[in-house]
Every structure is written in structure tokens, then in C-alpha cells.
Amino acid sequence: MRAYEDLVIEAENRGLKISEVVYQNEMEDLQQSEQALFQRMRKNLKVMRESVAVGLSSEGRSISGLVGGDAVKVEGRRKTGESLVGKQLSGVIAKALAVAEVNACMGKIVAAPTAGSCGVIPAVLLTVEETLQVSEQELLLALFTAAGLGMIIAERANVSGAEGGCQAEIGSAAAMAAAAAVELAGGTPRQTADAAAIAMKSMLGLVCDPVGGFVEVPCVKRNATGAMIAMAAAEMALSGVKSAIPIDEVIDAMGEIGKQMPCALKETAQGGLAMTPTGRRIQADFL
DSSP states (O other), X not given: OOOHHHHHHHHHHHTOOHHHHHHHHHHHHHTOOHHHHHHHHHHHHHHHHHHHHHHHHOOOOOTTSSSOSHHHHHHHHHXXXXXXXXXXXXXXXXXXXXXXXXXXXXXXXXXXSOGGGTTHHHHHHHHHHHHHTOOHHHHHHHHHHHHHHHHHHHHHSOOOHHHHOHHHHHHHHHHHHHHHHHHHTTOXXXXXXXXXXXXXXXXXXXXXXXXXXXXXXXXXXXXXHHHHHHHHHHHHHHTTOOOSSOHHHHHHHHHHHHHHSOXXXXXXXSSGGGGSHHHHHHHHHTO
């Protein structure tokens, strides 16, 4: 079973970034050229940018009418300079909501690692790009770091809400975004591991309880909170804060928690927020 620690050790020994180890391994495993891999990742990045742009300029609502237009509200407040968390972090929130709303409205997104958690990575990385003025090549490399961690999470545990709860979707996305953000900001391979662990630990036990069975409430807003957790984890790791529990052990713990979680709290809409009086009323409206 693959471990993120192996990537860290290889990167340290070879003087490489995590992303460089990941894409070089993928070149060998998939028998594809570096150019082909980067071209595919460039397409993903293009879709991420487009989904952010669409979400920030549209007040359309999903078919259910439960979500839509909130990204525009947050972006509007951000532009006034009145944000409690500043323009950078309010931008993270707006972007995460934007992509998640595009998904809910049946638009085109990148499922990274899932459709339900699609807003976290674009929100974090595109905000870091704006803040640090990094190149597109550096951004693509950061996406390989996220992808490498995502593959390990999927192998050691899972990234499915139906299998592991929302901790497996938003939690994994937050960990992936945190690791990628650290690399993008010039952090070390070890710091990417600490950031990922801190982010995922912060979301352990998060249930998947979609109201009415739609991946909308509370899913869309959880993208925004997950992105903020990723930013906090990245900032801590870059400051030298370490995770007491290694990332691979955190991933394994997440997997075990998912197995112990009752089915009612794993995307079945039979528990949690879905079974509140309001949640039941919303569900009844669509029966």
C-alpha cells in the first residue's frame, strides 16, 4: 500500500518537490510523456478557472432551488473591502462557493477528488496564485501534488461520501489543497505532509447528510469551510507547525471512522441535517 511518507522521503533524498516525484512516477506507471501529463493537467486547470468565473458571475439557481447566487454575494462584499477576514480569505470562500454552485447547477467542473468537493482545491490554489503571483507551471505542479495525495487517500481509505462520509470528500479535498498550497508557497515536502495531516484531522468524523438527497445543502457551503481549513493548515505548516500524527495514519484513521459510521450518515439522506424538521420538509416538497 502506498504511503505519502514514501513520497516525502523520495523527494527529500532526490532534492525534488512532491509534484516532481508524482508526475515522474506517473510517467513510468502510465507510460505517458511528461508533455502528455502536463497537457491533461492544464485542461483540468482551465476547467477550474472557468468554473470559478462562471460561479462568480451567475446568480442562477440549481434545479431544486436550494442553492445558487451565494458566491456572487460573498464576492460583492469582498469587493467593498468590508470583509471580516480580508480580501484574500473572502476570495477563497467566494471561489469555493462558485465552483460548488456550478456543480449543483449541472455545470462543468473538475471532480477533485469528487464532484461534491470540487470547490476546495480551485478556491485555495487560485487564491494562492493571485496572492503570490506564481507561474502557471508552478500551479500545474501543485495540482500534481494534490493528485498524488488524492491517489494515496483513495487507496488507503476512500474519497466517497457514500463510503466514508463527508470527511472522505471535503476532508480529503482540504488535505489535498493544503499540501498543494504549501508547495506552491515554497514549502518543503515535509511541510506538505504536515499541512495535509492538520487539514484532514480537522474534519474527521464529518458526516454526509445531504438534505433531500441533493448534493447541495450543506455540501456547497462545506466547500467554503473546507477551503478555509486548508488555508489555515497550510499557514500553520509553513510557519513550522507540525502534525503530531503523520498523514498516513490520519488517512487510515479517516478510513476506519468511515467504516464505523452508520449508513444513515453516509449520503443516504436518512440522518443528520437531512432528518431535521426543515430537512424533512424540503425532501417532502420534491417527492
